[in-house]
Amino acid sequence: MSENVYYWQALNRALDADLAADESVIVLGEDVALYGGSYRVTEGLYAKYGEWRLRDTPISEGSFTGLGVGAALVGLRPVVEIMTINFALLAMDAIINMAAKIPFMSGGQFPMPLVVRMPGGVAKQLAAQHSQRLEQMLMNVPGLRIAVPATPQDAYWQLRQAIRSDEPIIILEHESLYFTQGSLDVSLEAPPMHRAQVSRQGNDLTIVTYSRMLDLSLRSAEQLAEKGIGAEVIDLRSLRPLDWETCTASLEKTRRLLVVEEDSRFAGAGAEIVAGLTERCFYYLDAPPQRVAGLEMPTPFNAALEAASIPRVADIVDAAEKLCADSQIKDKG
Amino acid sequence: MEPDVLRKMLRDMLLARAFEERAAGEYTKGNISGFLHLYPGEEAVAVGVLHAAEPADYIVSTYREHVHALVRGLPANVVMAELFGKKTGCSGGMGGSMHLFDRERRFMGGYAIVGETFPVATGIAYAIALRELPEAVICFFGDGAVNQGTFHESLNMAALWKLPVLFVCENNHYQIGTEIHRHSAVAEVYKRAGAYHVPARKIDGMDVLAVHRATQEALAQIRSGNGPQFLEFETYRFRGHSMADPGSYRPKVELQAFENEDPVKVVIAETVTYPSAGEIAIAGPDNIERLKGHLDSNGHLSSRQLDAIRIEVAEVVEAAVRFASESPEPTLADAEAALNCNRHGEVLI
Numbered sequence: 077m078s079e080n081v082y083y084w085q086a087l088n089r090a091l092d093a094d095l096a097a098d099e100s101v102i103v104l105g106e107d108v109a110l111y112g113g114s115y116r117v118t119e120g121l122y123a124k125y126g127e128w129r130l131r132d133t134p135i136s137e138g139s140f141t142g143l144g145v146g147a148a149l150v151g152l153r154p155v156v157e158i159m160t161i162n163f164a165l166l167a168m169d170a171i172i173n174m175a176a177k178i179p180f181m182s183g184g185q186f187p188m189p190l191v192v193r194m195p196g197g198v199a200k201q202l203a204a205q206h207s208q209r210l211e212q213m214l215m216n217v218p219g220l221r222i223a224v225p226a227t228p229q230d231a232y233w234q235l236r237q238a239i240r241s242d243e244p245i246i247i248l249e250h251e252s253l254y255f256t257q258g259s260l261d262v263s264l265e266a267p268p269m270h271r272a273q274v275s276r277q278g279n280d281l282t283i284v285t286y287s288r289m290l291d292l293s294l295r296s297a298e299q300l301a302e303k304g305i306g307a308e309v310i311d312l313r314s315l316r317p318l319d320w321e322t323c324t325a326s327l328e329k330t331r332r333l334l335v336v337e338e339d340s341r342f343a344g345a346g347a348e349i350v351a352g353l354t355e356r357c358f359y360y361l362d363a364p365p366q367r368v369a370g371l372e373m374p375t376p377f378n379a380a381l382e383a384a385s386i387p388r389v390a391d392i393v394d395a396a397e398k399l400c401a402d403s404q405i406k407d408k409g
Numbered sequence: 410m411e412p413d414v415l416r417k418m419l420r421d422m423l424l425a426r427a428f429e430e431r432a433a434g435e436y437t438k439g440n441i442s443g444f445l446h447l448y449p450g451e452e453a454v455a456v457g458v459l460h461a462a463e464p465a466d467y468i469v470s471t472y473r474e475h476v477h478a479l480v481r482g483l484p485a486n487v488v489m490a491e492l493f494g495k496k497t498g499c500s501g502g503m504g505g506s507m508h509l510f511d512r513e514r515r516f517m518g519g520y521a522i523v524g525e526t527f528p529v530a531t532g533i534a535y536a537i538a539l540r541e542l543p544e545a546v547i548c549f550f551g552d553g554a555v556n557q558g559t560f561h562e563s564l565n566m567a568a569l570w571k572l573p574v575l576f577v578c579e580n581n582h583y584q585i586g587t588e589i590h591r592h593s594a595v596a597e598v599y600k601r602a603g604a605y606h607v608p609a610r611k612i613d614g615m616d617v618l619a620v621h622r623a624t625q626e627a628l629a630q631i632r633s634g635n636g637p638q639f640l641e642f643e644t645y646r647f648r649g650h651s652m653a654d655p656g657s658y659r660p661k662v663e664l665q666a667f668e669n670e671d672p673v674k675v676v677i678a679e680t681v682t683y684p685s686a687g688e689i690a691i692a693g694p695d696n697i698e699r700l701k702g703h704l705d706s707n708g709h710l711s712s713r714q715l716d717a718i719r720i721e722v723a724e725v726v727e728a729a730v731r732f733a734s735e736s737p738e739p740t741l742a743d744a745e746a747a748l749n750c751n752r753h754g755e756v757l758i
Contacts, residue, residue: 102539128538128539129539131570133566134562134565134566134569136558136562136563136565136566138558138559138562139527139528139531139559139562139563139566140528140562140566141528142525142527142528142529142531142532142559142563143528143531143532143535143563144532145528145529145532146469146517146528146529146530146531146532146533146534146535146536147532147533147535147536148532149517149529149532149533150467150533150536150537151536152535152536152539154532169522169525169559170528173522173525174520174529178510178518179747179748179750179751180503180744180747180748180750181503181504181505181508181510181518181747182500182503182504182508182510182512182518182747183498183499183500183501183502183503183504183510183747184501184503184746184747184748184750185500185510185512185750186510186512186517186518186750187750187751188751189751218748219748241751241755242751242752242753243752
């Protein structure tokens with residue numbers, strides 16, 4: 077049965093379901109228990125499950141994430157909430173040096189059923205230290221998996237799948253998505269956790285995107301449709317691994333690739349997406365793949381500059397039109 | 410102390426010394442490469458602490474952990490094979506010297522980023538406390554690690570939630586090449602635990618019996634639900650930080666002073682009856698008086714028994730080197746299997 081919920085509520089339902097189903101699930105983080113979570117994600121759970129299952133931690137990102145690693149080594153299923161990805165920089169030793177390495181360097185003796193949730197992204201005038209995306213940093217770590225749910229339904233599905241997986245998984249949320257709404261049907265069967273989804277069909281170009289940029293890409297596709305351009309929009313849902321097959325199947329049809337990412341362009345997620353798809357689709361692309369990405373600067377505090385520093389619908393529409401126009405010229409030539 | 414326990418501790422100390430000196434030899438021959446951090450001089454800590462632990466306790470260790478693993482009961486064969494990078498090693502050749510793991514013996518790994526053992530141990534202890542089990546975690550680290558943020562963060566959490574962790578500082582006075590007074594404003598490490606109200610003591614880490622006694626007492630406190638404990642063992646490594654380090658920054662007289670206190674020689678001196686002149690020479694000049702003091706007491710070990718132990722550990726080490734040499738190399742498929750050990754055939758895409 078489908079209902080309309082906020083993104084944070086979908087995450088809350090997922091946590092509640094798994095806390096109830098499995099005694100080894102615990103939640104750790106700053107203000108996750110008594111306060112109910114900075115974005116309400118853990119609201120009501122402390123009263124239900126108590127302080128040993130929902131643990132308010134000191135402001136010690138490195139060590140409470142490392143604590144999650146230790147607890148996972150002996151069979152707990154910790155869900156660590158880091159308030160924002162910017163703070164997760166202090167926990168990279170636990171995530172990269174420990175969680176991603178221990179299963180491997182123990183010769184396969186120790187699974188790592190650890191989930192680390194954190195929001196990234198530009199929200200509303202939080203300034204340079206609170207507005208980073210940083211997903212590309214985690215993408216280059218073998219041994220990690222990264223899910224980037226863009227909708228309440230995916231947030232619910234992917235968090236539950238991550239909790240039940242024995243691999244270390246990062247759930248990369250977005251501060252501007254917590255209070256967006258969408259339909260949630262908890263009875264639906266989830267697709268594989270890392271399967272990309274075609275969110276809109278079209279024949280003229282493929283827009284590959286993820287997280288909050290999905291919404292902007294879909295809105296751009298509507299405007300493009302009015303201009304007679306059919307944009308297919310793919311929500312990656314996962315940044316590691318990447319679902320190449322869904323993307324290549326679409327590109328075989330549209331022959332034009334536009335990647336939309338909020339993070340700054342240089343060596344960002346889009347660079348890997350474009351490289352991987354060019355390797356696979358080079359001979360049937362009609363035009364060089366393009367990226368719409370954030371500017372190469374720390375996020376400005378000023379509202380207008382902040383908005384201009386990341387992709388807007390108009391930027392996506394422009395880039396798509398140009399991509400289609402350029403390749404038509406090429407066709408004629 | 411039971412004579413049997415004493416003899417076992419002595420045997421483990423001798424095995425530790427022989428294993429490490431042989432590892433150094435194999436490194437020189439090129440059979441072991443990479444970083445190799447050796448333990449001679451510090452044996453009393455590993456042996457005293459781990460002989461006081463229960464099999465159900467968890468051990469979290471550092472990159473200088475071969476001896477912790479051996480004393481915990483990992484066969485010398487699989488430890489040496491891991492140093493050689495072989496498939497038969499305790500981490501399948503994927504970890505190496507600094508990353509020994511053994512799930513069965515609750516040896517939760519060697520961690521090679523200084524300060525990592527604190528949160529890992531605290532997390533294991535969190536799970537124990539949540540499940541209300543009578544187990545404890547032993548967390549090893551050196552004097553250099555206490556300046557990492559994780560030390561303070563983890564002690565704070567362990568104390569706050571009364572977690573069953575025994576923090577064991579192996580204070581060998583040097584963080585690689587920097588002497589403790591040049592790296593710590595408070596060189597009495599145990600005093601820093603007091604900031605978090607973790608009961609802490611400083612113990613002579615060259616005296617295996619003192620180490621053993623202090624560990625038993627600390628573990629008893631932990632098991633009665635009183636939260637974490639902290640023991641600082643003052644010890645010394647006779648070699649450099651690793652095989653790449655000659656240790657030339659240390660005053661000769663300092664090294665000599667600690668060598669005179671060599672825990673292996675001391676424990677022999679404490680246990681052997683009626684030693685020969687040769688054994689007195691081995692024990693070192695500073696120990697002769699101490700040894701003579703024991704001549705009248707009933708010894709626990711004859712010099713013939715001591716010889717037998719020496720022969721036994723030499724054979725164990727020899728066999729371990731043979732085992733490691735003859736073992737197969739791991740394949741890339743083994744590496745993939747280790748990486749995906751937790752995938753259970755799950756479909757990713």
